[in-house]
Amino acid sequence: MSPTPDSPTPVGEQLKARREKLDLTQGSLASLVGVTVTSISAAENSRSAISRSKRPLWERALQLKPGTISAAYNDGTPLEAAQTLTDLPYADMSDAKERAVWEMELPVADRIEIIDAVRARAAQQRRGHG
Known part of the structure; x- marks a missing residue:
């Protein structure tokens, strides 16, 4: 089911889109984050949420602003890319x-x-x- 114009894109779909934009495989992202490929797949398919302790690692690997994954889970805020790596x-x-x-x-x-x-x-x- 795809989101309506008024509903937020699920976090998992946003994570997958970001990974693909950075031309990362699930395996390479798993290595960067320190989790299994199964964990990457589960997060991208919205079968499980990323644990709070792992979110900074995901944000760094996906070059996202700090706290953006928590905000997305909490209130549907879209994931936001970091401006520079020093933002991470x-x-x-x-x-x-x-x-x-x-x-x-x-x-x-x-x-x-x-x-x-x-x-x-x-x-x-x-x-x-x-």
Whole structure:
């Protein structure tokens, strides 16, 4: 079913269109994001939503503005391409903790390491081990 002029394009269709515009295969996108091809297919076919922790990786790989995937899932906002690669922080800028870490005056590698630790801790807490 295709969207009507007044309804938003499903996020999965937008992700697929963006991947194809960048001339990426599902396999190459999976490698960039660190997920399986099955996960790429499921997201593109709207069978599953991209987890919050993976959205910044998808945004970076697809050269999208930070937070655009969350906005698309939340309210149907169309995905928006980043203007430059410097617009693409590793952090999910819609997450207060990640944004605070990203804005610290630390080397990028240190900020990424801290954000990875924050994400791992959050995942551990969601699994009930924390």
